[in-house]
Each structure stands twice: as C-alpha cells, then as structure tokens.
Amino acid sequence: MSAATGPYRSVFRDGLFAGRTVIVTGGGSGIGRCTAHELAALGAELALIGRKPEKLQAVAEEIRADNLNAVVEGFPCDIREEERVADTVRLVLQRFGKIDGLVNNAGGQFPAPLSQISQKGWDAVVRNNLTGGFLMARECYTQWMADHGGAIVNIVADMWNGMPNMGHSGAARAGMVNFTETAACEWGVSGVRVNAVAPGWIASSGMDTYPDWMKPLIRGMRDHVPLQRLGTEAEVSAAIVWLLSPAAAFVSGTTxxxxxxxxxxxxxxxxxKHEASQPFDGFHRSVRPKVLEE
Structure with a gap:
C-alpha cells in the first residue's frame, strides 16, 4: 500500500450517498479516515468527530483535495463526555440539518494482562470503546433518528474466544455487540437500523502505536489467519458502507x-502457507504501517 492522490476506487456506484449526511467518529486516522474518504467519494456530506482538531482538519483537507465538491467538516469532541457529545450532535444538526448515518468508530486501548490493569485503565478503555459509542448513538437517535430513521454502524473487534492482553477492550467490544442487538430491537420502530462491523487484524496506522515488545507479534499475525494475510482499511470500509447503504435495508442487529x-x-x-487471497485496497491514500516494513 502506498500513499497517492486520485479517486477512491470504491466498489459501490457513484452518488450512492448523495444528499445524505453521515457522522464518522475517530475520523482523523485509520479505518475512520478511510471510511470518510469512501463515503465522500460516494457523495455523502460528512461530519468528522475526534479529540484532535488538527487530525480532523488534515483529513477534511485530503477529502476536499480529492473531491472538489465535497462537504466535510470536523467537530472536535471527546465522546466519553456526555454533555460534549450532546452539544456536538446539536452542532452537526445545525450545520447539516440532518443525520442519516453514524459510524461509531472512535476507540482505543493499550496492551496489558488483566492482573496489571488498574481500575483507572479499565474505566478509560471501557469509556472509549463502549460508553462513548453508546452516547453517540443515543444522541443521534434522540435528537434526530427517532423521528426520521437512519443507520448506525458500530465498530467493534475480533473479541470472540477472549482477547488476552486486551481484556478491557474485549469486554467493552462484546458489550457493544450486545448494545447493537438491543438497539436494533428498540429503535426499529423508528426505522433505525443498528449493526456492527468487527475488524480483525487490519494493516492500519494503529499498529504503529503499540510498544516494541508487540512488534514481533504484529509481524507474525498473518500466520494465524486462514487467508494468510492482514486485512486492509478499504476492506473494512466497504463493509461499513454496505451496512449504511439501501442494499442492507433489511439487515439490523448483526455483526x-x-x-x-x-x-x-x-x-x-x-x-x-499460501498467497491465494488477494487484498482489496481501493483507498488511494493508504499507507502501510511502519511495523510491517521492519
């Protein structure tokens, strides 16, 4: 994967999201950045949410450079703070007039065995990966979608069979799957679909944030994958876009x-060992993580 300029090579038809407004949390990097680019390439108007305004601005400028008519704006917000989330959703509605979709992508964690995780560390990760997603979804629902419908996609993780050294994140992600299933039932009366996407080991910028002792583990991950490779950000984005699209109109409550x-x-x-699985990488600005080059 290499960084380049040019159009996003989406598998979906042009204009699929024309006239629709989508919020992408964690839109300043990784999967969120890629998803924002694909949605913009398909005509969506975007509200990017994250804690660092400079990262949101950088992605917004990339999108405008690639799509001259793109409508995209960053909204700095810590999704762990209830009042901030409510205020930010109000600002998005003031700016765009509606919210058709929410990609609940923001999150984060740190590696540690359960015996060494403090309550503070546990709470921080759960607030990032579960509470923040709940707050975003609730505010989008109560402030707009309850009366107008919409689609929500929660980004979780491969937490099946446990997540050793990431137990706080695994518990939070499992909780988000259950929240997804509950919300799909309760909010269906409003025409709101709620689904989740669970990425596995994806070659994304987040891999470069882990400590040195994890680098050999990261480089050896492909050996444990039946397809014998890591995934691409674009492969995750495509799943998210499909769940937001009209093609998934009868899909709700699934991961x-x-x-x-x-x-x-x-x-x-x-x-x-094999090389039979060929990756899809439609993201023209993707950059291979440094850890995979070592």
Missing part, C-alpha cells in the same frame, strides 16, 4: 466480521 476467518482457526488444524 459483520472482517477478519480473514481467524476465529475459525483451530489448534489441531495447521494453517497451510
């Missing part, structure tokens, strides 16, 4: 895995 089959691998079955 779509984008993980190369990792949860299906078994210890008694040695995975054969």
């Amino acid at each position: 779509l895995r984008v993980d190369g089959g990792v949860p299906n691998a078994r210890r008694h079955y040695p995975l054969p």
Whole structure:
C-alpha cells in the first residue's frame, strides 16, 4: 500500500450517498479516515468527530483535495463526555440539518494482562470503546433518528474466544455487540437500523502505536489467519458502507466480521502457507504501517 492522490476506487456506484449526511467518529486516522474518504467519494456530506482538531482538519483537507465538491467538516469532541457529545450532535444538526448515518468508530486501548490493569485503565478503555459509542448513538437517535430513521454502524473487534492482553477492550467490544442487538430491537420502530462491523487484524496506522515488545507479534499475525494475510482499511470500509447503504435495508442487529476467518482457526488444524487471497485496497491514500516494513 502506498500513499497517492486520485479517486477512491470504491466498489459501490457513484452518488450512492448523495444528499445524505453521515457522522464518522475517530475520523482523523485509520479505518475512520478511510471510511470518510469512501463515503465522500460516494457523495455523502460528512461530519468528522475526534479529540484532535488538527487530525480532523488534515483529513477534511485530503477529502476536499480529492473531491472538489465535497462537504466535510470536523467537530472536535471527546465522546466519553456526555454533555460534549450532546452539544456536538446539536452542532452537526445545525450545520447539516440532518443525520442519516453514524459510524461509531472512535476507540482505543493499550496492551496489558488483566492482573496489571488498574481500575483507572479499565474505566478509560471501557469509556472509549463502549460508553462513548453508546452516547453517540443515543444522541443521534434522540435528537434526530427517532423521528426520521437512519443507520448506525458500530465498530467493534475480533473479541470472540477472549482477547488476552486486551481484556478491557474485549469486554467493552462484546458489550457493544450486545448494545447493537438491543438497539436494533428498540429503535426499529423508528426505522433505525443498528449493526456492527468487527475488524480483525487490519494493516492500519494503529499498529504503529503499540510498544516494541508487540512488534514481533504484529509481524507474525498473518500466520494465524486462514487467508494468510492482514486485512486492509478499504476492506473494512466497504463493509461499513454496505451496512449504511439501501442494499442492507433489511439487515439490523448483526455483526459483520472482517477478519480473514481467524476465529475459525483451530489448534489441531495447521494453517497451510499460501498467497491465494488477494487484498482489496481501493483507498488511494493508504499507507502501510511502519511495523510491517521492519
């Protein structure tokens, strides 16, 4: 993957999201950045939410450079703060007049065994990966979608069978899956669909944020994937876009895995080495993580 300028090579038809407004949290980097680019390329008007305004601005400028008519604006916000979230959603509605979709992508964690996680560390990760997503979804629903419908996609993780060294994140992500299923039931009366996407090991900028002791583990991850490779940001974005699209009009309460089959691998079955799986990378500005180049 290499950074370049040019159009996003989406598999979806041009103009698919024309006239629709979508919020993308965590839109300043990684999967959120890629998803924002794809949605903009398909005609969506975008509200990017994140804690660092400079990152939101940088992505907004990229999108405008690639799409001259793009409508995109950053809204700095800590999604863990209830009042800030409510105020930010109000600002988005004042700016765009509606909210058709929410991509609940913001989150984060740090590696540590359960025995070494303090309550403060536990609470920080749960607030990032569960509480913040709940607050964003609730405010989008109560302030707009309850009366107008919409689609919500929550980004979780491959937490099936546990997440050793990431137990706080695994618990939060599992909670978000359950929240997704509950919201799909309760909010269906308003024509709101709520789904989740669970990325596995994705070659994204987040890989470069982990400590040195994890680097060999990251470089060896592909050996544990039945498809024998890591995923791309564009492969996750495509799943998100499909769930937001009219093609998924009868899909709600589901979690779509984008993980190369990792949860299906078994210890008694040695995975054969191969290069049969060819990645899809429609994101013209993707950059391969440095850790994978070492």
